[in-house]
Amino acid sequence: MVQENHLPPLRIVVVISGNGSNLQAIIDASQSKLAVEICAVISNRPKAYGLQRAVIAGIKCHTIDHTEYSGRETFGAKLKQTIDQYNPDLIVLAGFMRVLSDDFVRNYPGRILNIHPSLLPKYRGLNTHAKAIAANDAYHGASVHFVTETLDGGPVIVQARLPILANDNVESLAQRVQDQEHKIYVEALQWLSQRRLIWSDGALTLDGKPLLQPIVINSEEVNEPQIV
Numbered sequence: 001m002v003q004e005n006h007l008p009p010l011r012i013v014v015v016i017s018g019n020g021s022n023l024q025a026i027i028d029a030s031q032s033k034l035a036v037e038i039c040a041v042i043s044n045r046p047k048a049y050g051l052q053r054a055v056i057a058g059i060k061c062h063t064i065d066h067t068e069y070s071g072r073e074t075f076g077a078k079l080k081q082t083i084d085q086y087n088p089d090l091i092v093l094a095g096f097m098r099v100l101s102d103d104f105v106r107n108y109p110g111r112i113l114n115i116h117p118s119l120l121p122k123y124r125g126l127n128t129h130a131k132a133i134a135a136n137d138a139y140h141g142a143s144v145h146f147v148t149e150t151l152d153g154g155p156v157i158v159q160a161r162l163p164i165l166a167n168d169n170v171e172s173l174a175q176r177v178q179d180q181e182h183k184i185y186v187e188a189l190q191w192l193s194q195r196r197l198i199w200s201d202g203a204l205t206l207d208g209k210p211l212l213q214p215i216v217i218n219s220e221e222v223n224e225p226q227i228v
């Protein structure tokens with residue numbers, strides 16, 4: 001898709017492990033408003049449903065089964081080799097459930113994006129919905145962030161925040177969070193594709209202003225972002 005500002009679309013490779021609902025949101029948006037070219041989808045799980053989504057959309061797919069590699073470094077080396085043949089601007093982790101090696105991450109400073117199902121820095125790692133419910137948190141959500149060597153620790157761009165309802169369980173909360181994930185991931189990619197969001201030496205700017213804290217979208221709807 002050619003942008004009004006004549007910038008070329010952002011070339012991305014999407015890396016998944018499972019269902020691929022975030023991948024689907026990106027595919028759908030790329031067919032309308034979002035100026036990204038999905039060069040390839042890579043899964044570490046051969047049976048990931050997201051691979052079927054990619055096939056249906058006519059996107060090249062690769063499986064790199066992590067169980068066939070002796071460790072993070074060898075898996076990371078194969079992942080890098082596969083990604084680099086597409087020379088992407090950005091690597092988009094969308095439900096990718098492996099920890100990447102430091103060596104891998106260091107190859108792509110400011111060029112790996114992740115979505116995590118919590119209001120980072122709360123609840124890094126797994127089982128975030130259960131942890132938020134167990135802690136009696138009033139709010140939960142999801143974060144889009146750049147990936148650094150610190151697990152779930154890179155600069156956060158945008159968060160969707162929603163209330164935990166009295167009758168929420170892990171499944172209902174996960175579903176409501178995922179509905180928001182799809183919106184904020186597309187939004188963050190839009191800002192990047194329009195070169196409005198820029199990472200330079202670890203610092204983020206949005207529309208030329210330092211992004212010192214994440215943009216928080218405080219409802220179940222993504223409206224125009226409020227910069228706080």
Ligand code: GAR
Nearest residue numbers: 018019020021022094095115116117
């Ligand atoms: C999403 O909820 C995403 O936030 C989470 O996995 C799910 C994948 O769903 N990612 C992580 O937990 C990464 N640490 P999807 O495959 O349907 O997009």
